Amino acid sequence: MATTARKATTAVLEERDRQRRRTAERLLASSAKLSFDPLTEVDWDAEPVPGAYYIAPHRTSLYGTALWRGLTEEQRIELSKHEVASVASVGIWFEEILMQMLLRHAFDRDPTTAHVQYALTEIADECRHSVMFARMIAKMGAPAYGAGRVAHNLGRVFKAVSTHSQTFGGTMYVEEILDSFQREMMNDESLQPLVRQVSRIHVIEEARHITYAREELQRKDLGFVRRRAEQLLMGVVVYFATTRLIHPGVYASVGIDPAEGARAARANPQWRAAKVEMAAKVVGVLDRAGLVGRTNRWLLRAAGVV
Template identity: 35%
Template sequence: MTTPSRRTTRDQVAARLLGGSIRRSHNSLVEIDWDAPQDPDLFYMPPETISLYGTPLWEKMSHRERVELSRQEVANTFSRAVWFENTLNQGLLRTMLYQDPTSPHVHYALTELGDETRHMVMFGKMVSAIGAEPYRLSRLQVLAVQAMPFLYRGLMLYVAALCGEEVIDDVQRKYLAHPGLQPIVAQTMRIHIAEEARHIRFAREGVRRRMQTAPWWSRTFCATANGAAAFILDKMFNDKRAYERCGLPVREAVRQAKANEYNRAGRRAAFADFREFLEDNNLLNVVSRAAWRRYGFLA
């Protein structure tokens, strides 16, 4: 049970975040010109973040072929981001069934639900606007995604939220630092970063608070299960169907992407801040470290 002092602190954080939401929330349907023309020579993501950057295959590709690969990989990331937001929303809704509907904490959780729903619309609009086909989940992946929200309870809800938000946030900030990005992508990133900053604060506070009272088995489960996020993030950044759609030799492209040190260096950099947070809260163990290392997020 939440003690009065812990509840007060929790609600104070939520009240501040609610204030931030009032001052700075966005609606991509009116803020982004989805019909604006796109320059065929501008990348949809910084070249150095593309899975094949620096590989022998990359050196053989023309500039337009590289741009097309960036378009497909952005479409994959946005497509998969939609279902992650879906699972997070389900977890938040289930948790709220047991909470006080008059509290600022629940009110901010509902505000975040609204943000995430708008993000799902924005991601779908983005994939459509850049003229790409969405990257759909397989039947097995759909079943796995449907099961995930049932695990989002207590501490795990906040850890799962951070697993999907922290690394992506770092990558998106690198997108904005690139001067030659498609404007429509930069606008999308700008909106998402602004609102995700509040979501990350909410989830980090949730982890710190829950770690004070969580039983040992819950802490152990979360310290182990967060490694599964490395597999999910790997799929968000790299899907072999992107190579198929670009007319590249799929098996060779997959092999070169997996061995690409640019990829691994970028992933380690994107994971660095989140890894420090997990370390500080004793949420990494032998199993999760092995998983993060397996997919290039740890050296």
């Protein structure tokens, strides 16, 4: 019976390797066919369109609040610009973490495999995306707000010690949240052309990254104790990645006290509903992978995504 069990285990592992290879080969072919150079494919010289928002008003963190009603139309547009800059700078923060996690993943594996070669291809994509986001922030004349000191330094630790589940679960979460926002942005003709162009490139290329992370995440079997530990760590990732999307400093751009603006956003049912909607798909994926449970659901509630 022991021999039979070993053969069954070997067969399962071989099938996983075949699936991993097929996925990577498909994604490499897609990358060769449909990749972008944002330095040349985004119109960086175009001037902003007067009166156009940078993200739909109902997706801003203060929409529907008393503070929102007290803003002029020009101030609302300005706030939308700074919120896009904040989300983009958090995107850079996480992409820099992700690139280092993927390098660690590739470092321990055979570079001749399609799986590792796609990891390296994704790193190249993320380098371009980080430059693209940085240029967009500079073009808008907004600060690179970042994730804040605490989250920034937690990221320093996370990128060095993350497990397989944290690497690909964290990737799934952050990329899916950004993807949900940007799919709306790229299809909304009322928004600034710059953010629509940047969103389109990111959405198209991130679709491959999400597939790679989702399938890799689902291949990992977790025991009971390990699952609880992974859930807790995943909850911390979700909490900080979500609560740092909008830096309190954005409110100062329209004359609102940052602390007051942050309190209003946290209490805003419109903003909470937007986060729940944007996170619904990826939370479901994490749940099926065993990374959502009693151990971390309280952190997901605190983040405002369930």
